[in-house]
Amino acid sequence: MLVSYKWLKDYIELDDLTPHEVAEKLTRSGVEVDIVHVMNKGLKNIVVGKVLACEKHPEADKLNLCQVDIGEEETVQIVCGAANVGADQYVVVAKVGARLPGGMKIKRAKLRGQVSEGMICSLQELGFEGKVVAKEFAEGIFNFPTEVTPGSDALALLGLDDAVLELDLTANRADCLSLVGTAYEVAAILGRDVKLPEVNLSEASEKGSDYVSVNVEANEDNPYYGATMIKDVTIAPSPLWLQTRLMASGIRPINNVVDITNYVLLEYGQPLHAFDYDRFGSKEVLVRLANNGEKMVTLDDVERTLSDEYLVITNGSEPVALAGVMGGADSEVQDDTKNILLEAAYFKGSTVRKASRDLGLRSDASARFEKGVDPNRVKKAGERAAAMIAELAGGQVLSGVVAYDELDRSEKKINISLDKINGLLGTDIDTDTVMSIFSKLKFEATVAGNNFTISVPTRRQDIVIAADIIEEVARLYGYDNIPTTLPNTATTPGGLTVVQAKKRKLKRFLENSGLHEAITYSLTTAEKEAFFTESVSHRVKVALPMSEDRSTLRTTLIPHLLEVLSHNKNRSMPNVRVYEMGSVFHTDEESASKQPDEKTLLSGALMGVWHEHSWQAEKKVVDFFVAKGIVEGIFAELNVQGELRFVQGEPKGFHPGRTAIVELDGFQVGIVGQLHPVVAKEWSLPETYVFEIDLRYVLSEPSKEVRYDTIPRYPAMERDIALVVDEKVKSEDVERQIVALGSPLLKNVELFDLYQGEHLEEGKKSLAFSLRYQDPEKTLTEDEVTTVHEKVLEGLKEKLGATLRS
Template sequence: MLVSYKWLKDYVEIDDLSAADIAEKLTRSGVEVDAVQSLNEEITNLVVGKVLTCAKHPEADKLNLCQVDVGEEQPIQIVCGAKNVGEGQFVAVARVGARLPGGMKIKRAKLRGEVSEGMICSLQELGIQGKVVPKKYSEGIFNFPQEMIPGEDALAPLGLDDTLLELDLTPNRSDCLSVLGVAYEVAAILGRDVKVPEPALVPAKEKASDRIAVHVEANGDNPYYGATVIKGVKISESPLWLQTALMNAGVRPLNNVVDVTNYVLLEYGQPLHAFDLDRFGSEKVVVRRATEGEQIVTLDETERTLTGEHLVITNGKSPVAIAGVMGGATSEVNDETVNILLESAHFSPSTVRKASKDLGLRSDSSIRFEKGVDPNRVAEAGKRAASLIQQLAGGEVLSETVEFDELSREEKRIDITLAKINDVLGTSLTETDVTNILSQLKFNHDYEDGTFAINVPTRRQDITIKPDIIEEVARLYGYDNIPVTLPNTSATPGGLTTEQRQKRRARRFLEGAGIHEAVSYSLTTAEKEACFKESEGLRVNVALPMSEERSTLRTTLLPHLLDALSHNKNRNVYDVHLYEIGSVFHTKEKTITTQPEEKTYLSGAFMGLWHEHSWQGEKKPVDFYVIKGVVEGLLEELHVSGEVRFEQTEKAGLHPGRTATLFINDKEVGCLGQLHPAVAKAWSLPATYVFELNLQQLLSLPANVVRYEAIPRYPAIQRDIALVVDEAVQAEKLKRVIMASGGRLLSRAEVFDVYQGEHLEEGKKSLAFSLKYQDPEKTLTDDEVTAVHTKVLQALEEKTGATLRA
């Protein structure tokens, strides 16, 4: 909700406070202001000019030479390329030296040999969004709809001398979806009065009931319908003050009648609709539920099919509007309209919400009806709109609005004790304190025997129970003034769960290794994940996705990490290492009837250099062993128990020769490897390495108990062996055999060399291991080491066929 500071000043006295001060006070009282935007912050030296002459540029068909009066002795020449510039127009001129939004600075220039001493501006060039600019000025320059004084400041008439407050309203505060509602809130905070506009109607002798009748069949959905008839209006462009008020609020001006209905919607929070009475189709308004399959073409020129749950305004035969949502195209106000039927009604929030959701049609009107409008403002808003239409479009307002009225306008009564208020807030407020707050809120009340009897005004639809009253007292008293106390409870202090602690350990380790955390959406598309799936499995699709790119729950974290790498690479950032801890979702059902299985994964993606020492000229690119080392370090940090092994494998989306699966106690818990070149090309990435671990499964494993050992007092003996094996035999398998047969004296076995080629048979390779033997209690002899070493060699030959290389 955008609220104009200048417009707000029409209803509450705030001249002594800036827009920033108002924003601060609103935010502190619970109505959050997201932003304060000064519309003239970037604009300087903008004046009104009058185009005296306009001729074609002698050297350019698409340019015009304009002599413009800017209030000086002599006119200035401006070269303008707008098609709609013409003689006699009053325009906005940026003089030489002026600044415009976006940092544009206007300089004296020469265009095709002709001097240009400024710029005639369009509204978009002045920072006004194109979607709210009147269609007449959507292309080309803006010209004022009335006579102006050349040379005067153009900011004020364009409404650019204003400041906008952008409110981030919670769903319950529908009262602040209007300028009057915000005025009541500001007045309550400041303890001031609200000036409500008084409609100035001059009704004709003819009665509206002579021209129209109202019949409501669905009175539960529409307890009030008011029809005002205005004859003899003249449709034209709205005055500038009305256009600028609407544009600043984010609404595109159309014509003087429609603009008035939008203005009153923003002012009162009450949606209105104007029908062309001559094109309405009858002299009878019938409000009913639609029939199944009934159709209507709405104002956006879209044909919509209705159901029996939708409420429509009809002429007794066919629908002319979807109640509370949008009007129909057949009866819209246009340039030929002379007579108007002005609708001011109260529709059921649930009925409007149903139609808006079913039809995918959300409007400013439906938003307000869905949240509930003030029943005591419905008729008043209609009178206010009729008064403004009469002022701006002329015509006669027929007397006595035709009404169907079964609307309850009673105020809700809430009784609450002073003791209850103080008990909940932990305060010591007196009767006077609370009375003053209720008076500021304009809540009528009585106080007797320690109890407040409060009548809540109907504009505050959000206040229905006692805690709501307590909240209002707290807001106006000031949250900062409520004393801070510790809870009076015997509960034990909270703490982290084991899983939370382990996740923090994982984050600290990865970030300590120089890997940055990424956070991405849980929603993706099946196509984006297709390269990482062997086959198209079952997925969890979103029923009403916000976009096609967010239509299904993810089953892997890798695609979004690759998106992040690609984003950086496209901006010349090549050395990027990312990880993410997040949820993935799997299902075994074609039709989802139960919650999908949610798992926590830890994934990483690396590209570019892992280490660079510019002074020594050392550069180490990321490779398989870098990510393998990261994964091994992570397992150590988490104290994962059990047998850990990496086994070469093939995985969809990964390089077939540079990929491994991680097993712990013979259970697969993840994989790591290089991205397949075809996949890397799809993301426009260089050589990229990734890993993905089932963190939930890892954290469920029992943790190793950390034990400390004394520094060895006795020396170790090292033996190196070179083993000839089939090239398909993995070093991991040999290492497991060596460690299993080495017993307690063998403390370590590491691969330090691999060889294939000359002096070896075809299909064979040589793997060299370094074995470390050590006894913590004594110095080992050669005979003791030889006995164990021989046992190791025998086991290798028996279980793997390995022989010592000659």
């Protein structure tokens, strides 16, 4: 909601306060002011000028030489390129030395050999947005509609000496969607009175009921409909003061009748609509629910297909307006309109919202009806608009509002005690203070002992229960005055759950390892995930997706991390290491109506250089073992009790020879490996390694018991062996056998070499291991180590066919 400060001053005395001070007080009381827009955006030396003569530039067809009176002793010559400039116009002139928005300074210049001493301005050049400028001045310069004294301040005439408060209203504060409602709020804060608009309506002897009748079929959706007949209007541009107020409020001026309905909409918060009576099509106004498939063309020249849940205004047969949302194109006010049927009605908010949402039509009117308008202000708004049309458009208002009226205008009664107020706020406010707050709010209230009975004005539709009254007392008493207290209930200190602590531990480990956390959308497309999953049919689809790229819930984090890598690569960031800990969602066709299964995954993606030592010209790029090492570190960090294994696999989307399935106690919990080159090409990535771990199983796995051994007092003996085995034998299996055969003296086994090639039979490979033997109780002899070592060699030959390499 945009509130003109000068306009607001029509209803409340504010001469002693600046716009910023009022904005601060509103924000502190709960009506947030996002920003105060100062209309004068650095403008200086802007005056009214009268064009005395206008001739074509002798050297340029599209330029004009204008002799302009700017209230000084001598006229000035200004070169102007606007097509609509002409003699005897009153225009806006930026004199030499003037400042325009953005810091632009006007200087004396020569254009095609002719001196130009200033600039004749358009409204856009003065800082008005193009969307709020009247169409006749959308291109070219602005000229005043009436005579103005040359040399006078143009900024005041155009309302540029104003400030506009932009209110960020919550849905419940519909009362502040109007100037009068905002004035009531400011008056409550300052303890001042509100001056309501004066309505001087003179009616003709002729009756409106002779021209129109009103019938309402959908009385629950439309409990009040008032029609006022106005004859012999003259459609013309609105007075400048009205146009500038509308522009300051973000509305484009159109003509005097339409502008008045918009003016009263902003003033009272009550939407109105003016029909061209001669184009209406009948003498009957019938309000009903639309028929399924019924069509009408709205003011934006779009044909709309209606349903039986929408409320329409008809001429007895054909829809002429979508109630509370937008009028119809066939009956709109045009330049030749003479007779007006003015609508002032109360429409049910949920019905308006349904039509507005389904048809994608958001208007100032629908926004107000959806949130609720004041039932006691509907008829007054119609009278105010009729009086203004009679004054500014020369219309003759016929006597009597033709109305259907079953509207409940009663005020709510709320009872509350002083103890309840103080008990919830933690204050010690006395009865007089509370009554003074009700007085400032213009709420009628009575008190009996410590109990209040409050009559809530209908303009405050948001106040329904006692808690709403307490909130009003808190706002006006001042949130800063409410004492700070601790809860008087038994409390327990906060802390992290076991799962939360483990997650934080993992994040610290990954960030210490050089990975950066990424947070991506939970929405994706089945096509992107099809690179990594076999089936794309069983997915959770979004009913109203923001775009086709965000139409289903994700089942894996990998495609999102690849997008992060691709985004960075396209911006010359080739070395990227990221991880994400987030939720994925799974479902199946049979139970699509049920809540999806949600689980937490930990995924990472790495590309480019992992480590670089420029001084020694050392550079290590990311490879499989870097990614595998990170995964091993994750399990080590959690001290997982189960047995961790990496089993070669060929999952979809991964390199068949550089990928491993991560197993915990024989159960698959993740995957690590290189992205398949074809998949990497889809994201325009170089060699890329990824991992993904299902944290449901990892975080629930118990941790190993931490045991500490004493520092060995006796020396260890090491033996190296090079074993020739079949190339299909896994080094992991060999290591397992060595550990099983060498226990308990064997303390450590490490693979340090793999060889295939010359001097080995085809289909064979050589695996070299380093074995460490140690006894914590004594020094081992050569014979003891040899006995165990030979047992290891014999067992390897028997179980795996392994022989020592000669």
